[in-house]
Amino acid sequence: MxxxxxxxxxxxxxxxxxxxxxxxxxxxxxxxxxxxxxxxxxxxxxxxxxxxxxxxxxxxxxxxxxxxxxxxxxxxxxxxxxxxxxxxxxxxxxxxxxxxxxxxxxxxxxxxxxxxxxxxxxxxxxxxxxxxxxxxxxxxxxxxxxxxxxxxxxxxxAEIVIPGWQTMSYFSDVTNVCWFLEPGFDHEVRRLHRLVGNAAVDGYHVLVGTGSTQLFMAALYALSPPGADEPMSVVSTAPYYSSYPAVTDFLQSGLFKWAGDANAFNGDTYIELVCSPNNPDGSIREAVLASETGKAVHDLAYYWPQYTPITRRADHDIMLFTVSKSTGHAGTRIGWALVKDRGIAQKMTKFIELNTIGVSKDSQLRAAKVLKAVSDGYDELSAEGKQAHHHHxxxxxxxxxxxxxxxxxxxxxxxxxxxxxxxxxxxxxxxxxxxxxxxxxxxxxxxxxxxxxxxxxxxxxxxxxxxxxxxxxxxxxxxxxxxxxxxxxxxxxxxxxxxxxxxxxxxxx
Amino acid sequence: MxxxxxxxxxxxxxxxxxxxxxxxxxxxxxxxxxxxxxxxxxxxxxxxxxxxxxxxxxxxxxxxxxxxxxxxxxxxxxxxxxxxxxxxxxxxxxxxxxxxxxxxxxxxxxxxxxxxxxxxxxxxxxxxxxxxxxxxxxxxxxxxxxxxxxxxxxxxxAEIVIPGWQTMSYFSDVTNVCWFLEPGFDHEVRRLHRLVGNAAVDGYHVLVGTGSTQLFMAALYALSPPGADEPMSVVSTAPYYSSYPAVTDFLQSGLFKWAGDANAFNGDTYIELVCSPNNPDGSIREAVLASETGKAVHDLAYYWPQYTPITRRADHDIMLFTVSKSTGHAGTRIGWALVKDRGIAQKMTKFIELNTIGVSKDSQLRAAKVLKAVSDGYDELSAEGKQAHHHHxxxxxxxxxxxxxxxxxxxxxxxxxxxxxxxxxxxxxxxxxxxxxxxxxxxxxxxxxxxxxxxxxxxxxxxxxxxxxxxxxxxxxxxxxxxxxxxxxxxxxxxxxxxxxxxxxxxxx
Missing domain, CATH: 3.90.1150.10 (Aspartate Aminotransferase, domain 1)
Structure with missing residues (x-):
């Protein structure tokens, strides 16, 4: 987020x-x-x-x-x-x-x-x-x-040209769980993670969102069973990102509710938000709760080499990223999730379908081009050669x-x-x-x-x-x-x- | 929507x-x-x-x-x-x-x-x-x-070119109620409505959304007071657009809930959705409920000359439109609302801020260019002259x-x-x-x-x-x-x- x-x-x-x-x-x-x-x-x-x-x-x-x-x-x-x-x-x-x-x-x-x-x-x-x-x-x-x-x-x-007639359809790839995901964006996300080594992509579904905030809400929706007696408790270790409580609670959902500091939480059923490096304090974090019925969402928006050493290839069940923090393109409003489980990926997709019927194709095309430029900058085998890319x-x-x-x-x-x-x-x-x-x-x-x-x-x-x-x-x-x-x-x-x-x-x- | x-x-x-x-x-x-x-x-x-x-x-x-x-x-x-x-x-x-x-x-x-x-x-x-x-x-x-x-x-x-460094900021115009609204898109929305005569724009706030579905949810959020004893009832005359109940209820919000056919509704406090021309049957509609404490949201996605004669300049409190239906650019995911009341416009903006922190600038720029091309096609005083535009x-x-x-x-x-x-x-x-x-x-x-x-x-x-x-x-x-x-x-x-x-x-x- x-x-x-x-x-x-x-x-x-x-x-x-x-x-x-x-x-x-x-x-x-x-x-x-x-x-x-x-x-x-x-x-x-x-x-x-x-x-x-x-x-x-x-x-x-x-x-x-x-x-x-x-x-x-x-x-x-x-x-x-x-x-x-x-x-x-x-x-x-x-x-x-x-x-x-x-x-x-x-x-x-x-x-x-x-x-x-x-x-x-x-x-x-x-x-x-x-x-x-x-x-x-x-x-x-x-x-x-x-x-x-x-x-x-x-x-x-990283410049794009979009003709007036292009990408008019709602659909990007109806064979994909995330039917509104542009294949080119999917490709560049995977390529960049392989280059940087900050997250596993093989065996993962890539989902696109209108910023990672939408994917955060999608994850809450997907991890909260609709028939439960009580809303799912959403927790995070303090100091936690100040938007978590606000975004969780603003619609007063019956599916999930903010429950505060993870360290103060008593219970087995929860969604723990793990922001690493953490906003606000930059600390490297792991989940602090470990119930079998608990779920974790890893917000890895800042897990990029400009902010922190890349020490391991993260391979959590749900990982969130965004171009806002990785490349600086906040106005493009593109985030992505790497999701291991197909059923969860389907439910998160369903959330975005109901919320906004997909995600801007124009911004997906642009984000793909931007990520491609980043990867190309480190690609020593590119046509222009290593030297040419050194400044980029x-x-x-x-x-x-x-x-x-x-x-x-x-x-x-x-x-x-x-x-x-x-x-x-x-x-x-x-x-x-x-x-x-x-x-x-x-x-x-x-x-x-x-x-x-x-x-x-x-x-x-x-x-x-x-x-x-x-x-x-x-x-x-x-x-x-x-x-x-x-x-x-x-x-x-x-x-x-x-x-x-x-x-x-x-x-x- | x-x-x-x-x-x-x-x-x-x-x-x-x-x-x-x-x-x-x-x-x-x-x-x-x-x-x-x-x-x-x-x-x-x-x-x-x-x-x-x-x-x-x-x-x-x-x-x-x-x-x-x-x-x-x-x-x-x-x-x-x-x-x-x-x-x-x-x-x-x-x-x-x-x-x-x-x-x-x-x-x-x-x-x-x-x-x-x-x-x-x-x-x-x-x-x-x-x-x-x-x-x-x-x-x-x-x-x-x-x-x-x-x-x-x-x-x-209607072609756009976006350089890699452009529109990276979250913000579009911090002096506007809708701080993420691109001024160029605002301008072209007003220009097109003035040309077609289908909706009043003077005295209205223009809000942009990730499709009109997001603005629909934003309107429900803005019209539902958070401290109420019961969720606000959301109604529409049958046959009503099949997405209305699903989008209203999928998060089980404590703020609003689907209450079915407006004609069968008993009560004074409600949000009535008025889709005109109506999806699915194309009928021209007016609100059927008229309580002083009731509110209406007018979904005018199809109120364009290709679908229906333009018989009056609509001037309702909240009117929703989308490029999906007006120009065919569904993949761009851009909708807009015309909102009379500043307080409601602020709350709708707040919803989008919490939901997706704004709306793709790339798509706003594109939508502005597309709407501009539509208006230019009817602008007899344009540089290219009337004849040149006749086919466009x-x-x-x-x-x-x-x-x-x-x-x-x-x-x-x-x-x-x-x-x-x-x-x-x-x-x-x-x-x-x-x-x-x-x-x-x-x-x-x-x-x-x-x-x-x-x-x-x-x-x-x-x-x-x-x-x-x-x-x-x-x-x-x-x-x-x-x-x-x-x-x-x-x-x-x-x-x-x-x-x-x-x-x-x-x-x-």
Whole structure:
């Protein structure tokens, strides 16, 4: 499943509350601009408000941390070029927004007829407003735009062309259990796992989902018998991914219900969610429950060489993956499951059939092309030869970035004197054939100040948004921060956005 | 919502049971082959088993109907060119299938680098096995490949190119209630509705979903208060779309539950589903319940000029549409909702956030391009001028095909003497500015023979698969047949497919 915030009870029922509606991109550049970093001057004065900071003062300490986040931001600017002319966010009225969007429409469409090959002319659309002096730093959630720099360098290797008449049918392969799975995607998933060695594929069914979140729900559905007296208990060891409880319970299903920390669970019948490397803390995990009637779902979204050494070929009954974390293509919404049992695979397929009648073929075709480009980068026997591909190795790129970021983050945390991070661990990686440290996608940060019982509130007071440990079933002295990998630290604007009143309420409240 | 079968209780829990796993495409052509119709010789002898059929004999009567279906099939062959080299279905073993799929992978990927513009070289992937002497005709569900012929003629107008680095972010427009909605898609949806005049868009929020099925679930979620004593009752006037009960109840939600025929419902609090034109019978509908505390969701998937005269600009609180029915792009899985109330729009967005964290951006970009091509076809002020677009008018194409098919079907039903169809109605169409008949996407067929109480079983005995009226909350003397519009009649192979045992069980059982 994705490392993504889903609302909790205290945040109301509005869409993606509060994080996605709060932040503004800090990396917006004019389409005609180059790839250089954007000055973040307007932001710095707010964090270093008057002259030199007092030594060891709370503001200074938080500022050190914020400074690291900004440096990470700057780092990203070196690699990310986002060219999107204009921004709807600066339009205060809805009508103007739509007008603006109409103006943008043509530019946002990839159009083979008019410069379809001109990469620089088109840009991702995130609609994030520009940075202002009132901006805050949003480290609450991740958005894998870090990988854009890599994909810009690969040229046409991961580009797709889809004619108007193609893939109109509902069906992809009616002989497959997963009848909406594009055979080309199935092939590239298997090929990549064989290359990386992170998961077994022989004897497994490949299922495709609209992101791995849909496959997570599909697994709950498939593992929960409909005629049971009680809903199936769904558990995970704390700190667990904050979306697990929300996604499990939002429809108040009679089939399954969230039952909290696996270590506190009493019973023999359950579904245990095992996230490894774990979101939020990056730890390598095994199932902690072992009843014969219990089932496990392994969420291996981060089990890729840029985040952790590959120490074994995982061969669990149900394993979940996603392109969001492996290649950075979050907007494509493609996840996959490797499922051993045919009956379970059929039930999971049935869930997706009832939920969305299959999964976008366009995105499957694109994901297949992207995975192919990753594998080709490591294929020494490819037509272009080893040398040509040397600069197009995704996991090398990702690991390099992660090592840089973690190095900075650990230095800053140590300098602050009030923040601590999980111990760095390392192991031999079967993929890279060398020792490698873990570089989790998120920092699981603890505030060690005795007078701070709620680290997220403390940081929010300094205009830094993080996700509280309490949302992960853990101590609120912890926060999860997306200032590292696969993620773009983002800033929030509280003045330019039409949502400014909501933003202000969030800070006041 | 899509006109698509979802399982019922009698069909077990396997994926897409039974229809999608039963049929084989009847239009498979070798990629090097031309666009002419494939001879259906192997099928005809089965339907006319020995010499001339006896007059008025049951077999002959069914055969007349089957013959019409075959003629429709032939008709489609004139317009649909499906070139897909090889077929996995002929491989009896799973391993061979995967091997075969690996071989196919490159051919299935649109690749700009090697013939990205060569339309004939690439083909839709449906994985449907070839026709054999044991094939049966599957009219159970629709697959909108009828529209392929149109899109082949439009050239590059609806083609998209997506570079590897594009649209990687989760976000599309954080200033919009629906933060994952691509502004270009929003724009083209509004433009097309303004052109056709079938729905109001000013003052409405546009929401995007993974098909309209996801938006249907989102609407149930948004309209069902979480703290209620009882789940919200979901009703629709019979005959109602057979997926409504299945999609409403498959997770056994505590928020909402299926409560059957709206006309039989007693109570003030409910969600009424109003499908118009109605699936299965094509009738134009209004809500039948009118409590102040009741809510309505209008499923207007078929409210387009190819199916029905456009008599008014619909302006209901929640209206659902999908590209599957409007343009034929079912594999793209894009639907949209027009929602008047901001709070409801936020809750529906929240559902999609929790369910799939947004909707494929690739498919949104594609759908925007497709809708743009439709509107451009009617835009007399376009750069290419009126004349150039005359042959690229989707609704004209669709209506022409539908009129042809319904004419044939009505003749065949009349000739059979045992099948009757709903009365043809017509009205003035505000879009075409002339009188137009209704041409429903499905035929709601009644078997008038007194000794036939279950029409679907009767037809199944003659190797024709349809969906029983009982699945629509109606008399089993009725069946819904997809032998008309927006759909491709398909044949099933019970010998070549690896699923042959399951197919046989289906017929035996």
């Amino acid at each position: 994705a490392a993504f915030r889903v609302g909790n009870k205290s945040q109301g029922s509005g869409g993606m509350v509060p994080s996605p509606r709060l932040f503004a991109s800090n990396h917006r550049e004019d389409a005609t601009n180059g790839s250089g970093p954007r000055p973040v001057g307007p932001l710095r004065p707010k964090l270093f408000p008057a002259g030199k900071p007092r030594k060891r003062a709370p503001i200074w300490q938080a500022a050190v941390f914020a400074s690291v986040a900004l440096n990470v931001t700057l780092l990203i600017h070196h690699y990310v070029v986002v060219g999107q002319p204009g921004t709807a966010a600066s339009s205060p009225h809805h009508h103007q927004e739509h007008h603006h969007q109409e103006h943008q429409a043509c530019e946002l469409h990839p159009d083979a007829g008019s410069g379809g090959k001109s990469r620089a002319a088109r840009a991702p659309s995130t609609g994030k407003p520009a940075v202002t002096p009132d901006s805050v730093i949003n480290l609450d959630h991740g958005d894998p735009t870090m990988f854009e720099a890599f994909w810009r360098e690969t040229g046409d290797a 190795r995704l996991f090398d790129f990702g690991r390099r970035k992660m090592v840089e970021r973690w190095s900075m983050l650990r230095e800053a945390a140590a300098a602050s004197g009030i923040f601590s991070l999980p111990e760095e661990t390392s192991d031999y990686c079967n993929f890279t054939k060398e020792m490698a440290a873990t570089n989790p996608a998120f920092a699981w940060l603890r505030c060690d100040r005795e007078d701070v019982e709620d680290c997220a509130s403390y940081l929010r007071g300094h205009k830094i948004l993080t996700r509280s440990g309490s949302q992960f079933g853990a101590d609120p002295r912890y926060v999860r921060s997306a200032c590292s990998t696969g993620t773009t630290p983002m800033t929030s604007s509280s003045s330019a956005s039409p949502l400014s009143s909501e933003v202000k309420r969030e800070y006041d409240g | 899509a006109a698509f079968r979802v399982g019922n209780k009698s069909q077990g829990s396997g994926g897409m049971v039974p229809s999608p796993r039963l049929f084989a495409s009847n239009h498979r052509e070798d990629a090097t082959n031309g666009s002419g119709p494939r001879p259906v010789g192997p099928l005809r002898p089965k339907l006319f088993p020995a010499g001339k059929p006896r007059k008025r004999a049951p077999i002959w009567q069914a055969a007349v109907f089957a013959s019409v279906a075959l003629n429709v099939t032939l008709l489609i062959h004139h317009y649909v060119v499906v070139g897909q080299p090889g077929t996995a279905a002929s491989s009896p073993h799973h391993h061979q299938e995967h091997h075969h799929q690996e071989h196919q992978a490159c051919e299935l990927h649109p690749d700009a680098g090697s013939g990205g513009k060569s339309r004939a070289a690439r083909a839709p992937s449906t994985g449907k096995p070839a026709v054999t002497p044991d094939s049966v005709i599957n009219l159970d569900h629709g697959d909108p490949t009828m529209f392929e012929a149109f899109w082949r003629e439009t050239g590059d107008a 008018r989707l609704f004209d194409f669709g209506r022409r095909k539908m009129v042809e098919r319904w004419s044939m079907l009505r003749e065949a039903a009349a000739a059979s003497g045992i099948f009757s169809l709903p009365e043809e109605t017509s009205d003035y169409c505000n879009f075409t500015k002339e009188m137009a008949a209704t041409n429903p996407a499905f035929a709601w067929l009644r078997c008038d023979r007194e000794d036939v109480e279950d029409c679907a079983s009767y037809l199944r005995g003659h190797k024709i698969l349809t969906r029983s009226g009982s699945q629509f909350g109606a008399d089993p003397r009725y069946v819904r047949s997809a032998c008309s519009t927006g759909t491709t009649p398909m044949t099933s192979s019970s010998s070549a497919s690896p699923l042959s045992s399951e197919v046989k069980r289906e017929y035996d059982g």
